[in-house]
Amino acid sequence: xxxxxxxxxxxxxxxxxxxxxxxxxxxxxxxxxxxxxxxxxxxxxxxxxxxxxxxxxxxxxxxxxxxxxxxxxxxxxxxxxxxxxxxxxxxxxxxxxxxxxxxxxxxxxxxxxxxxxxxxxxxxxxxxxxxxxxxxxxxxxxxxxxxxxxxxxxxxxxxxxxxxxxxxxxxxxxxxxxxxxxxxxxxxxxxxxxxxxxxxxxxxxxxxxxxxxxxxxxxxxxxxxxxxxxxxx
Amino acid sequence: xxxxxxxxxxxxxxxxxxxxxxxxxxxxxxxxxxxxxxxxxxxxxxxxxxxxxxxxxxxxxxxxxxxxxxxxxxxxxxxxxxxxxxxxxxxxxxxxxxxxxxxxxxxxxxxxxxxxxxxxxxxxxxxxxxxxxxxxxxxxxxxxxxxxxxxxxxxxxxxxxxxxxxxxxxxxxxxxxxxxxxxxxxxxxxxxxxxxxxxxxxxxxxxxxxxxxxxxxxxxxxxxxxxxxxxxxxxxxxxxxxxxxxxxxxxxxxxxxxxxxxxxxxxx
Numbered sequence: 001x002x003x004x005x006x007x008x009x010x011x012x013x014x015x016x017x018x019x020x021x022x023x024x025x026x027x028x029x030x031x032x033x034x035x036x037x038x039x040x041x042x043x044x045x046x047x048x049x050x051x052x053x054x055x056x057x058x059x060x061x062x063x064x065x066x067x068x069x070x071x072x073x074x075x076x077x078x079x080x081x082x083x084x085x086x087x088x089x090x091x092x093x094x095x096x097x098x099x100x101x102x103x104x105x106x107x108x109x110x111x112x113x114x115x116x117x118x119x120x121x122x123x124x125x126x127x128x129x130x131x132x133x134x135x136x137x138x139x140x141x142x143x144x145x146x147x148x149x150x151x152x153x154x155x156x157x158x159x160x161x162x163x164x165x166x167x168x169x170x171x172x173x174x175x176x177x178x179x180x181x182x183x184x185x186x187x188x189x190x191x192x193x194x195x196x197x198x199x200x201x202x203x204x205x206x207x208x209x210x211x212x213x214x215x216x217x218x219x220x221x222x223x224x225x226x227x228x229x230x231x232x233x
Numbered sequence: 234x235x236x237x238x239x240x241x242x243x244x245x246x247x248x249x250x251x252x253x254x255x256x257x258x259x260x261x262x263x264x265x266x267x268x269x270x271x272x273x274x275x276x277x278x279x280x281x282x283x284x285x286x287x288x289x290x291x292x293x294x295x296x297x298x299x300x301x302x303x304x305x306x307x308x309x310x311x312x313x314x315x316x317x318x319x320x321x322x323x324x325x326x327x328x329x330x331x332x333x334x335x336x337x338x339x340x341x342x343x344x345x346x347x348x349x350x351x352x353x354x355x356x357x358x359x360x361x362x363x364x365x366x367x368x369x370x371x372x373x374x375x376x377x378x379x380x381x382x383x384x385x386x387x388x389x390x391x392x393x394x395x396x397x398x399x400x401x402x403x404x405x406x407x408x409x410x411x412x413x414x415x416x417x418x419x420x421x422x423x424x425x426x427x428x429x430x431x432x433x434x435x436x437x438x439x440x441x442x443x444x445x446x447x448x449x450x451x452x453x454x455x456x457x458x459x460x461x462x463x464x465x466x467x468x469x470x471x472x473x474x475x476x477x478x479x480x481x482x483x484x485x486x487x488x489x490x491x492x493x494x495x496x497x498x499x500x501x
Contacts, residue, residue: 055347076242076348083247083344087337088258211343 013142016117020141023119024066029155030123031185032063032136032148033169035178038127038204038212039134042182044190045200053202055213057082057094059127061204065155066120066141074103074122091210096126100137100145108143117141121154127204127212134204157189164188175203176224183225196222247344248337248365259337260330260372279454280414282312282323283444284384284395284407285424287437290472291393293321293384294441296416296449297464298456299328308456313467317342318475320358320385325414327377330369334379338362355387359396359404367402382413386471393471416448416455423447434470438479441468442487446495458488 028044030052041063043052052071053063056078064071081102086094103122111117118141126135136148150169153161164185173181179201186194201216208214216224243250251258279300284293295312298305306328313323314335322338324331341361346352353361362383369379383396395407410428412420423444432440445466449457458465465488468479 049350051350054350079344079347080243080250083340083347084250084255087247087251087340088255 013112016111017142020111020117020119024121024141025156027065027155029153029157029161029186029189030063030065031161031165031182032123032125032152033165033173033178033182034134034136034150034171035173035175037175038206039125039136040175040178040182041123041125041202041204042179042186043200044186044194044198046198051200053200053215055202055211056099056124057086058091058210059129059204059212060094060096060099061125061202061213063123063125063154064120065122066118070118071120071122074106074118074120077106078103078124096124096135096137100124100139103139104143104145106143107139107141111142121158123152123154125152125204127206129206153185160189161185179221179224196225199225245345245348246361247341248361248368250344251337260333260369260377280312280325281412281416281420281445281448281452281455282325282382282414283410283412283417283420283424283441284323284382285410285428285432285437285441286393286395286408286430287432287434289393289434290386290470291384291395292437292441292468292470293323293382294445294466294468295323296445296456296466297459298454300454303453305456308459308462309464311467313469314339315469315476316358316383316385317346317352319352319388319471320355320383321469321471321476322362323382323384324379325381325417326379330372330377330379331381334365334369334381338365341365354389355385355394358385359383362396363398363402363404365402366398366400370401373400380413382411384471386473388473391473412444412448414448414455416452419451419455420444420448437470438468438483438487439491442466442484442491446488446491458485458492460485460489 030043032039032041041053041061043063045052050068054075056062062075062078064075078099082094082099107118120141122139124137128134136152138146138148138152138154151165168181183194196218201221203214203216204212205214282295284291293313297309299307299310313321316322316339322335324335342353342358362381378400380398380400385394387394395411397405397407397411410424424440427440427443446457449455465481465484468484470477470479
């Protein structure tokens, strides 16, 4: 019987990480920005039906980049996890923190156990109910989890976007201002104009009823993007 | 969270998900070792809920009283629930399983919508509810009957629709109005005389309340408007624009008007 090849764990992890990074770098990026009334999430996405941003539970939203099939599966599992928990206990017991931890475990396990790691990076976002701040968690392909403040970015150009936002972000933005900040960052990173048709935008609006997530349809997006920063909404 | 690589899609139904992963959260689905009661399961006692179609959609309403035998168990229980933005469910039967079923159904619809990105059709919702009632049959055989009335706005047909059910999960379309519960028959008789197609919204509210007042008059298990404690029936309107509750002040004023009209005719 031939002996299996020996590969050092360091080498194996490095190779997997490189593979995953390459896969993610191919895709477009996503930005989440806090604004006065909640959290805005913007993704460059030419498809109108294959969404990258989605509702998970009352106050929680999800965004994923990388391989569509892989983050879509994570999204669905997240909804199942959240709905089961909310049904077994209470609606306010479903938190972004526990969901992000569950994601971190799953993605981390797949990274170390499976031959092919997941080529995804995801955001789990929660809009705060009252005084406490919003929560933003970024989970990478290896399961590492980071707690972000004010803004969060994922995808191939996450670092460039982050640099842009570090200079431009101000607390207490209005919704149109936050949207323009996000599109500005995407445009700077891609060095070209972003069209409204190629943009997928969702918001977690604190003022909404039980389910805070809402997609911003194209008809509403255009005037928001074009209007001047008067904070009309 | 399922992490296995040989992961099979669990589907888009929350009911099925709970059944597979957390069956303890559902009522016991087998009646093994339990003798079924003699004869047919009893009709739910102590409730009147009704639905009726009108010009803009459908109205669904219910009284507020829960009974334990000959005692009042609660005076302000809620029997009409918004299932989602375009449908509502009103329930007659054993209070515990009823409330659970309404909550499960609400989660089911939201769960599907989130996973699939679109809402179920009204027909789809009605069928799913039928499956859930069928799942409750063993409990029903032991006396814990749950029978809902389901009403919603069918956006593909542009009209309100009403579905009634039997204890075995049979599903029936109702074209104009229907009422269930111990006072259901009285409410139906009342609506039979007052209902006509193409009612306006104020007329529909009036007809529904007349029927509930009649049911409370004839049936001891149904609570009428309570002016001392300010407890009134709950009414929801489901239209193309979505679901909305009729404000309590309006219900109170309407009940007052109905009772005043009856004072002039004490024989009803």
